[in-house]
Amino acid sequence: MSDRDGLIWYDGKMVPWRDATTHVLTHTLHYGMGVFEGVRAYETPKGTAIFRLQEHTNRLFDSAKIMNMQIPFTKDEINEAQRAAVAENGLASAYLRPMVFFGSEGMGLRATGLKVHVIVAAWHWGAYMGEEALKTGIKVRTSSFTRHHVNISMTRAKANGHYINSMLALQEAISGGADEALLLDPEGYVAEGSGENIFIVKDGVIYTPEVTACLNGITRNTILTLANELGLKLVEKRITRDEVYIADEAFFTGTAAEVTPIRELDGRVIGAGQRGPITEKLQSRYFDLVSGRTEDHAQWRTLVK
Numbered sequence: 519m520s521d522r523d524g525l526i527w528y529d530g531k532m533v534p535w536r537d538a539t540t541h542v543l544t545h546t547l548h549y550g551m552g553v554f555e556g557v558r559a560y561e562t563p564k565g566t567a568i569f570r571l572q573e574h575t576n577r578l579f580d581s582a583k584i585m586n587m588q589i590p591f592t593k594d595e596i597n598e599a600q601r602a603a604v605a606e607n608g609l610a611s612a613y614l615r616p617m618v619f620f621g622s623e624g625m626g627l628r629a630t631g632l633k634v635h636v637i638v639a640a641w642h643w644g645a646y647m648g649e650e651a652l653k654t655g656i657k658v659r660t661s662s663f664t665r666h667h668v669n670i671s672m673t674r675a676k677a678n679g680h681y682i683n684s685m686l687a688l689q690e691a692i693s694g695g696a697d698e699a700l701l702l703d704p705e706g707y708v709a710e711g712s713g714e715n716i717f718i719v720k721d722g723v724i725y726t727p728e729v730t731a732c733l734n735g736i737t738r739n740t741i742l743t744l745a746n747e748l749g750l751k752l753v754e755k756r757i758t759r760d761e762v763y764i765a766d767e768a769f770f771t772g773t774a775a776e777v778t779p780i781r782e783l784d785g786r787v788i789g790a791g792q793r794g795p796i797t798e799k800l801q802s803r804y805f806d807l808v809s810g811r812t813e814d815h816a817q818w819r820t821l822v823k
């Protein structure tokens with residue numbers, strides 16, 4: 519990943535990809551206190567556009583505030599950095615990774631005077647779980663790892679250290695023959711995937727967990743909006759794992775995962791074991807929106823140049 523051509527925005531300057539390095543005593547590398555975003559840019563008829571750029575930047579700043587990190591740039595500057603990272607790498611579509619991290623001015627938890635750095639990298643990244651997964655759906659396993667409690671490391675921030683928990687869950691799921699993990703909250707209710715929010719459909723109604731143990735997903739919010747526009751009933755509530763077993767449809771949402779159908783959970787086939795009709799409708803609307811095949815929500819697509 520580090521050995522390639524291209525440019526990375528690093529603290530206000532574009533630097534060659536291979537030179538975008540940092541010291542081994544970088545504080546964030548040791549303790550995981552950092553925040554980041556995952557953003558996508560799509561090809562649209564008007565040119566390459568970043569989907570929901572402002573919302574991602576807002577969440578990055580919220581995450582930093584929660585973690586007491588002062589980003590030394592304005593939101594506009596971070597938006598511009600993301601546009602430049604896509605444009606200057608000549609990418610038609612891209613995954614973007616803005617990240618905020620502490621420097622190497624001190625070691626130990628009591629370190630003070632740590633500099634806050636920001637990078638934005640962008641590269642081409644196709645379907646997160648493969649094109650086939652978007653059509654046929656994936657196999658999911660309930661994790662033995664619990665999702666973060668609101669009062670342990672909190673859940674509103676997209677923080678680097680949170681992804682230890684995601685990786686443990688994902689590794690366990692994959693080694694057990696599944697494609698993704700479903701994590702439960704500390705009380706045992708459905709929270710989210712290792713990097714996705716979850717939705718189920720039962721008797722024509724869509725359900726998703728309230729934002730407590732799960733990340734406040736931007737794709738989740740897009741789906742809420744689309745469901746409403748399509749006249750579909752959507753309820754945010756606590757969900758149990760057995761409700762997922764007996765759902766008619768289930769799907770994950772995320773910037774990377776987009777809208778990925780779930781065909782199986784813990785060996786139980788969900789509904790007809792394939793992408794359900796409501797999932798398909800929302801997925802197709804989602805792809806129309808991100809790729810500008812509709813004029814709707816034009817403010818959600820920021821052209822990179």
Ligand code: PMP
Binds near residue numbers: 712
């Ligand atoms: N939950 C977790 C744990 C995630 O990492 C992500 C990806 N950022 C999501 C949910 C989905 O969030 P979004 O739709 O904003 O990408």
